[in-house]
Amino acid sequence: MPLPTSDAELVALIDRVALRDEAALRALYDCTAPRLFGLALRLLRRHDAAEDVLQESYLTVWRAAADYRASLSPPLAWLGLIVRSRALDALRRHASSRADRTQELDDSLGHTLEGDTPDPMDAADASEQAAALHQCLSRLELRQREVLSLAYLRDLSHSELAQQMALPLGTVKTWIRRGLVQLRGCMARYV
Amino acid sequence: MHLSQHPELLETLAASYALGTLRGGARRRFETLAREQPAVRAAALLWQSHWAGLTELQAPVPPPAAVWTRIANRVAADRGVPQRNSRPVPPVRWWHSLGLWRGATGLGLAATAAAVVVALQLNGGMRATQLQMAGLKAELATVSAPQAGYVAVLRDDKAAAALLVTFDARAQQLQLQRVGGFEVPAGRSLQLWALPTGGKPRSLGVLADGRTQALPAQPAQVQDIPLLAISLEPLGGVPSEGGPTGPVLFTGEWIAHNG
Numbered sequence: 001m002p003l004p005t006s007d008a009e010l011v012a013l014i015d016r017v018a019l020r021d022e023a024a025l026r027a028l029y030d031c032t033a034p035r036l037f038g039l040a041l042r043l044l045r046r047h048d049a050a051e052d053v054l055q056e057s058y059l060t061v062w063r064a065a066a067d068y069r070a071s072l073s074p075p076l077a078w079l080g081l082i083v084r085s086r087a088l089d090a091l092r093r094h095a096s097s098r099a100d101r102t103q104e105l106d107d108s109l110g111h112t113l114e115g116d117t118p119d120p121m122d123a124a125d126a127s128e129q130a131a132a133l134h135q136c137l138s139r140l141e142l143r144q145r146e147v148l149s150l151a152y153l154r155d156l157s158h159s160e161l162a163q164q165m166a167l168p169l170g171t172v173k174t175w176i177r178r179g180l181v182q183l184r185g186c187m188a189r190y191v
Numbered sequence: 192m193h194l195s196q197h198p199e200l201l202e203t204l205a206a207s208y209a210l211g212t213l214r215g216g217a218r219r220r221f222e223t224l225a226r227e228q229p230a231v232r233a234a235a236l237l238w239q240s241h242w243a244g245l246t247e248l249q250a251p252v253p254p255p256a257a258v259w260t261r262i263a264n265r266v267a268a269d270r271g272v273p274q275r276n277s278r279p280v281p282p283v284r285w286w287h288s289l290g291l292w293r294g295a296t297g298l299g300l301a302a303t304a305a306a307v308v309v310a311l312q313l314n315g316g317m318r319a320t321q322l323q324m325a326g327l328k329a330e331l332a333t334v335s336a337p338q339a340g341y342v343a344v345l346r347d348d349k350a351a352a353a354l355l356v357t358f359d360a361r362a363q364q365l366q367l368q369r370v371g372g373f374e375v376p377a378g379r380s381l382q383l384w385a386l387p388t389g390g391k392p393r394s395l396g397v398l399a400d401g402r403t404q405a406l407p408a409q410p411a412q413v414q415d416i417p418l419l420a421i422s423l424e425p426l427g428g429v430p431s432e433g434g435p436t437g438p439v440l441f442t443g444e445w446i447a448h449n450g
Contacts, residue, residue, distance in 0.1 A: 183206065
């Protein structure tokens with residue numbers, strides 16, 4: 001596992017990638033790929049699909065690194081948004097071809113609520129704002145945290161969440177509402 | 192309804208808007224309020240940046256070595272293509288996408304359609320800038336700075352002017368004049384940044400409460416800067432080295448002019 005890298009180091013690498021420095025892309029990959037692969041796996045739940053998304057994401061970084069500065073966002077968040085966006089594209093393509101395929105991408109979603117999986121969150125090298133979110137999320141019940149995380153990461157509505165997680169719609173709505181109220185109070189103290 | 196007078200409701204709505212679970216008519220009503228009320232827009236932007244942190248919190252998993260090999264092959268192939276063809280991004284795109292906290296829209300990546308982004312309305316915005324620039328120069332003559340070498344009008348996403356910034360080379364200070372009614376949320380500060388081409392944003396200072404303010408600045412700090420921006424930060428601002436941490440609310444071209 002690579003050592004945690006500071007935001008400044010990541011920004012310097014992205015700047016060099018913008019100048020078409022392949023060694024910098026490799027270094028950026030080495031620092032960030034495990035984190036982003038974890039994110040892609042969480043979104044897609046399938047190794048081959050997550051590998052494709054990871055590959056596409058770093059090619060996007062290679063081509064668009066010059067736009068990074070304009071985003072004014074923390075480097076890992078920028079990279080994460082690229083992966084999330086690519087993964088959502090993949091999920092949409094999958095959904096539109098679902099007629100001839102099984103729902104393997106959705107299979108294991110229901111299992112995330114069983115409570116026997118350890119908390120997957122990890123703020124080891126997260127930016128300051130993500131660390132605050134981590135603190136506040138860890139005060140929620142696991143199931144509330146899971147519903148909120150999946151709602152954001154997979155861009156799901158209440159009814160889509162209920163369907164994919166095999167939960168009653170009212171339950172999903174209640175967990176999200178309560179989770180948001182608690183988070184609001186907590187984030188107000190941190191940020 | 193003036194949502195900013197109901198802070199808890201505003202925060203909850205902004206959080207569910209940015210989360211993506213506020214949908215349908217409720218989402219459209221929130222977007223209307225966000226267009227009308229800067230405080231609503233600011234809350235939505237803050238929550239968008241909060242939620243973006245979720246992408247950083249997933250447990251790491253080492254990818255198979257073959258993934259890098261495929262990336263390296265594609266990058267090598269990419270090198271054979273002239274760069275202009277592979278990335279036909281017009282130069283204006285840089286500041287068009289400037290205010291996008293979520294950052295990805297310039298790449299066609301706006302997956303959850305951040306509708307409340309602080310994007311400058313390029314066509315209308317440019318014309319409006321030129322028109323208002325003429326009036327502004329007249330106004331400047333009365334403001335105080337006979338040798339103001341630079342000027343910027345910082346605007347929000349509706350091209351509404353919020354702040355007038357001029358540089359007084361003789362006094363070596365930036366003159367700030369608020370022209371909009373933006374209310375800073377409690378416990379936060381606005382911070383002014385210089386955005387050099389291809390360099391890191393550099394802090395020019397934290398805004399005070401009053402309508403006018405002078406910030407000391409050396410000519411070197413404001414030369415060759417195409418853009419200024421104002422971000423919403425924790426109270427007292429953040430260190431310059433790390434760059435902005437909060438959403439960018441206002442931006443404006445930093446234009447050199449001769450007295």
